[in-house]
Amino acid sequence: EPEVTQTPSHQVTQMGQEVILRCVPISNHLYFYWYRQILGQKVEFLVSFYNNEISEKSEIFDDQFSVERPDGSNFTLKIRSTKLEDSAMYFCASIGLTDTQYFGPGTRLTVL
Amino acid sequence: RKEVEQDPGPFNVPEGATVAFNCTYSNSASQSFFWYRQDCRKEPKLLMSVYSSGNEDGRFTAQLNRASQYISLLIRDSKLSDSATYLCAVTPSGNTGKLIFGQGTTLQVKP
Numbered sequence: 001e002p003e004v005t006q007t008p009s010h011q012v013t014q015m016g017q018e019v020i021l022r023c024v025p026i027s028n029h030l031y032f033y034w035y036r037q038i039l040g041q042k043v044e045f046l047v048s049f050y051n052n053e054i055s056e057k058s059e060i061f062d063d064q065f066s067v068e069r070p071d072g073s074n075f076t077l078k079i080r081s082t083k084l085e086d087s088a089m090y091f092c093a094s095i096g097l098t099d100t101q102y103f104g105p106g107t108r109l110t111v112l
Numbered sequence: 113r114k115e116v117e118q119d120p121g122p123f124n125v126p127e128g129a130t131v132a133f134n135c136t137y138s139n140s141a142s143q144s145f146f147w148y149r150q151d152c153r154k155e156p157k158l159l160m161s162v163y164s165s166g167n168e169d170g171r172f173t174a175q176l177n178r179a180s181q182y183i184s185l186l187i188r189d190s191k192l193s194d195s196a197t198y199l200c201a202v203t204p205s206g207n208t209g210k211l212i213f214g215q216g217t218t219l220q221v222k223p
Contacts, residue, residue: 031209042215043156043199048208056208091155095209099144103155 002026004104021077023092031095036088118214135200144203
């Protein structure tokens with residue numbers, strides 16, 4: 001069964017450093033998403049991406065965040081200058097022709 | 113009022129019990145409704161979509177009440193393996209497909 005993959009599974013970084021989280025959505029899917037989940041809190045929407053551009057973003061997705069689909073398979077989330085409060089699980093998701101979102105296993109980001 | 117609200121629990125039930133979770137949503141124009149299951153530190157996995165007519169998948173039954181803006185999930189004959197956090201998710205109006213999640217309801221099934 002096709003699945004969304006994410007790398008790395010765990011990223012540790014120093015405050016102020018840039019990180020890039022990578023996702024490979026399911027190959028024929030059209031809509032891509034990033035969500036985050038701070039430990040003990042709910043899953044929160046960050047951004048949606050369709051047709052090579054952002055279709056919607058949340059208040060969390062400020063100028064420190066950016067997304068890119070650099071080739072036909074990867075979908076990346078960049079945090080330019082990480083803060084302590086960026087520590088969370090980051091989930092990538094994608095949708096095909098149905099409205100079912102499939103989530104990747106997540107990247108746990110720890111900012112020290 | 114939160115966009116999507118759930119009782120966090122935990123719900124502690126014995127094996128074989130029937131347990132029900134409710135979820136309320138604030139946006140009456142919400143379009144799609146889902147129940148996801150999340151195991152500790154893992155990704156959400158779709159349990160079932162929720163339709164106005166109600167739907168059933170084995171031991172799981174989901175209902176949607178648009179008038180009262182709530183969604184329910186019923187689990188019959190609980191198994192130890194049902195222990196997890198159950199997330200209610202809603203797609204608001206608009207067509208970007210983003211999901212708004214509740215904070216989840218934790219279920220512990222005990223032998």
